[in-house]
Amino acid sequence: MKSFKQHIKEDIIEMIIGNKSYKISTTNNISEGMMFKESLDNDSGMLFVFEEEDYHGMWMKNTKIPLDCIWINESKQIVDVQTLLPFDLNTRYPTKKAKYVIELNAGEFDGSIGDYITEKPAKLSATFPYKGAKWDDFRGLENPTEKEMRALMKKSSYKELRFVVNSKGKMWAWDTEDALHDGVIFAMTGEKYDSDYAKGMITFFNPDDLDDYMAVPDGGLHIILHNSILAAAKFVFKNKTMKALAKRINAKGKDRVWWADT
Numbered sequence: 624m625k626s627f628k629q630h631i632k633e634d635i636i637e638m639i640i641g642n643k644s645y646k647i648s649t650t651n652n653i654s655e656g657m658m659f660k661e662s663l664d665n666d667s668g669m670l671f672v673f674e675e676e677d678y679h680g681m682w683m684k685n686t687k688i689p690l691d692c693i694w695i696n697e698s699k700q701i702v703d704v705q706t707l708l709p710f711d712l713n714t715r716y717p718t719k720k721a722k723y724v725i726e727l728n729a730g731e732f733d734g735s736i737g738d739y740i741t742e743k744p745a746k747l748s749a750t751f752p753y754k755g756a757k758w759d760d761f762r763g764l765e766n767p768t769e770k771e772m773r774a775l776m777k778k779s780s781y782k783e784l785r786f787v788v789n790s791k792g793k794m795w796a797w798d799t800e801d802a803l804h805d806g807v808i809f810a811m812t813g814e815k816y817d818s819d820y821a822k823g824m825i826t827f828f829n830p831d832d833l834d835d836y837m838a839v840p841d842g843g844l845h846i847i848l849h850n851s852i853l854a855a856a857k858f859v860f861k862n863k864t865m866k867a868l869a870k871r872i873n874a875k876g877k878d879r880v881w882w883a884d885t
Contacts, residue, residue: 691732701740
């Protein structure tokens with residue numbers, strides 16, 4: 624799982640927080656943050672990255688605009704949310720340890736404590752429009768946990784993800800609407816589908832009706848591996864999350880994973 628800190632060199636990270644998408648700017652100057660800013664766009668915010676999880680306090684010295692302060696743990700799960708008022712010098716602490724803090728305009732946050740923050744997936748063709756791109760250049764959910772995949776699926780219009788796994792077992796997942804095309808991957812990386820990587824899709828299915836999987840907003844996971852060669856399965860099973868999911872093929876109820884090769 625790629626940490627937000629690994630994207631700190633980027634000026635803007637597009638994130639999904641609650642039910643909205645935000646353009647989040649990064650800062651290396653934690654002590655200054657939002658100080659002296661006159662305004663903040665409603666679809667914008669700022670990310671603070673700390674070295675380790677702790678009860679990191681925030682205050683509003685020289686800060687002119689009210690803010691929603693969102694504390695996030697290392698797993699990118701929201702652990703606390705508080706509204707901070709302009710020029711308040713009282714330090715506010717989260718109820719649980721956090722590694723990240725995001726500040727939005729006061730009243731903008733419409734999610735809940737316990738939600739997971741996800742980066743908004745970007746189409747490869749739009750993000751890396753050059754020949755010679757490497758696997759490490761891909762954007763999306765990188766080596767996602769099951770919780771991260773479920774969180775993005777629930778926010779997806781089709782409740783569906785597309786994924787690729789390279790020969791070393793490294794996985795990327797995207798909302799189906801932002802899925803990669805084989806031609807794009809080949810043109811940029813030279814990697815060939817059915818020999819250099821595996822791909823597939825993940826949807827939800829109703830544990831009480833195995834034919835009901837396109838409409839349910841949550842449920843068991845339905846994984847479809849598209850590759851037709853044995854090497855593809857070997858790639859997928861090198862990935863920790865996918866290997867763990869495959870072990871639940873014979874589980875019962877919501878824990879069951881419905882797995883198919885096509």
